[in-house]
Amino acid sequence: MNLIDTHTHLFSDQFDEDRHSVIQAALDAGVSKMLLPNIDLESIEPMHQLEKDFPDNCLAMMGLHPCSVTENWESELAVIKEHLFNRKYIAVGEIGMDLYWDKSTLGYQQKAFEQQIEWAKELKIPIVIHVRDAFDEAFEIVDQLNDDRLTGVFHCFTGTQDQAQHILNYGGFKLGLGGVLTFKNAGLDKVIKDIELNHLILETDSPYLAPHPNRGKRNETSYITYVASKLAEVKGISIEEVAAVTTKNAKELFGL
DSSP states (O other): OOEEESOBOTTSGGGTTTHHHHHHHHHHTTEEEEEEOOOSHHHHHHHHHHHHHSTTTEEEOBOOOGGGOOTTHHHHHHHHHHHHTTSOOSOEEEEEEEOSSOGGGHHHHHHHHHHHHHHHHHHTOOEEEEEESOHHHHHHHHHHHOSTTOOEEETTOOOOHHHHHHHHTTSSEEEEEOGGGGOTTSOHHHHHTTSOGGGEEEOOOBTSSOOTTSTTSOOOGGGHHHHHHHHHHHHTSOHHHHHHHHHHHHHHHHTO
């Protein structure tokens, strides 16, 4: 069984004590690729180091997380751009909109999101979108900028059926499913039940959002098997089919 974790922060300091064994556990569980979304300027170096340590398995993205967008966003994005245009990355990410923690940065977030989308189109690589309490605001921007050069994923999707359909109507986007799918009262299983498998990819968002039965603990890439298993149950198919199709989807989206 071959799986791809399309969103994992394995460079996080939460893995400083056992990073290599966590990655080995993922490899043992059948995870061949681990895609690394950048967060801010401080995460760039540890992310690059992890990619150097595991060149066959860990692949970096470059972007500025919406929660890291503040009044000095332009100078930070200048550094992000410098990296993006000077070497190959698999995606621009993680970017997007987050109004859960701080609504006062909305204007900065909108501009940073728009700028990074334009870079992705220029570079012909996908975007990895983080949305929290901000689907309407994110849609407003993607509606405006979407064209046949724009592809990507709404990572850790937890929206409604209408929101899922809005995303799929763009044509070039997937839904990223993580641990929330396994949460008993999340209702995500009902939302994605009738969405075709070719629109879905798997992720952990580790160290966050660990799936049941590890909810509340540090998440790890190997736990993606719980997400795959739950998706198989929801779809009434084998976990092998889930692995095969979601891995194919991830390879196509990220050009692996």
